[in-house]
Amino acid sequence: MCGIVGAVAQRNVVPILIEGLRRLEYRGYDSAGIAILNGAMERVRSVGRVSDLEARAREMRAIAPTGIAHTRWATHGGVSEKNAHPHFSSRDGVEVSVVHNGIIENHEALRARLLEAGYQFVSDTDTEVIAHLLHSHVASGLKLFEAMQQTVRELAGAYAIAAIHVGEPHTVVGSRRGSPLLLGVGQSNAEGSENFLASDTSALLQVTRRVAYLEDGDVVRIGTDGYAIVDRDGRPAHRPIVESQLSADSIELGQYQHYMQKEIFEQPGAIANTLEMVTNASSVSAGLFGAEAEEVFARTKHILILACGTSWHAGLVAKYWLEAIAGIPVSVEIASEYRYRDSVALPKTLVITVSQSGETADTLAALQHATTIGLRDSLSICNVPESALVRQSRLRFLTRAGPEIGVASTKAFTTQLTVLFVLTLVLARQRRRLSAAREKELLAQLRHLPAAMNHVLECEGAVRHWANRFAPKQHALFLGRGVHYPIAQEGALKLKEITYIHAEAYAAGELKHGPLALVDRDMPVVVVAPNDSLIEKLKSNLQEVRARGGELFVFADRDTLIEDQHHQPRGSRGVAVADPARGAAAAAGVSRGAGARDGCG
């Protein structure tokens, strides 16, 4: 799901649309386009960068007071100019144009119907059905706003849409379901006002900070005369205008090469910010999670964690903590599975959703499903205060990771883990499973976490060197035991997502039950091996890998490696990783075990 910007003003909106797209580039995209209204409807599309689109718009001398713009991440139809948005539908003097994020699930049925009605399709996208459907309603005599309301009633799937129509030159309409869209309120004077739509606040910071978050099913109209919103039932809806706190600096790249690097280095600060309320206190309190938390936690007998991707991995780690420290049974479910399966609702279950954006469609639907089957106690761990998940949950704890611009989650993951650990402490205390002395000790370790993480980040040079060895490989294995098994899973996900190298994670004890057969000198094996109670067992697994000639990349505590140099498998490359539980002394340093030619420090 990529980016949308829409604008209506009494000035040329083309630079506003292009700048908006530029600010959405961080989300990744394969093509981009804009459609504008200036007497006629004009369109520029480009397979490539927003800067190419900008150059083409300049060549065309595109100037207009009304327009919509899009960055596309193809889901239906290849990457080509004809599939890039905006899409047009033009017939009998009615011309509309549409941009869309998401997927229209019933596009085939709609396409068949529209073909029968005489519409011709010129793209392979699901989006084009929206353009023709909207056209059919405008052609039947509806105003664009009403036509959009009618159109979305017929769509199944997830979408954010913006549209324009030649017959209404100072109007842009939009709608959302399962994909974000917000309204930006710009400056106004006696001649009128300027208003905007966008899929993300950052696209509008150049023109306004005053935004209203649309809710699922909402349809919106913006014009130079103001704006109007109706809800899914067509009733006028009030969505509060809030001042966005997003800082312009926080989305600038600064000294870093790319956003993922920047965000990796922002982790200590993000964790310190997230812990602000905790680290100043001498003990943790349920109130950190909301006014009702004490009461809700007191009746909680089970926990159900619902999440997707990286957030699911955070949930898997939390299961180890919550069961071991707080003594509460926990299930962790992939939201897109849970929402569609018949499950048994255990009474007194606290449903915890974990999501960076708080708008993850599967997680939202899973929460709604849980509510429908009677699980009404919910807690959201989320990075966006105004998000749907936070609004729909009884309790919340906001991670303060700041905007996460890189495609792969980094600081959102580690701040989620931080919050889940705080939750573990709160629940353990409430259940009298945590002595005051132990609580104090664990809180001290939490306070130390940002500093420990800074030490880990000093390993960048060594890790960079490792990356060169990984680059030619086709596959990689990640291993961990206990709480570090989900961390290994997260590592494998990161490698796949960012490098397109195939990677799998295994609980190290599973190695001998099959995957060991895959290990040879072309298979790098990454091991998450801090010095915990399972380290001896893990060392045996490393020997298994070594026996098959696999190249080991081991993340371990510095002192473990130094003490146990003779255990270091030949060919392994050790990086000592700071262990927050063991203080700065355990922080990163050079490891020179047998065959480990590089490290960090």
Ligand code: GLU
């Ligand atoms: N499904 C639409 C397409 O493939 C929109 C994809 C997007 O979210 O950018 O064109």
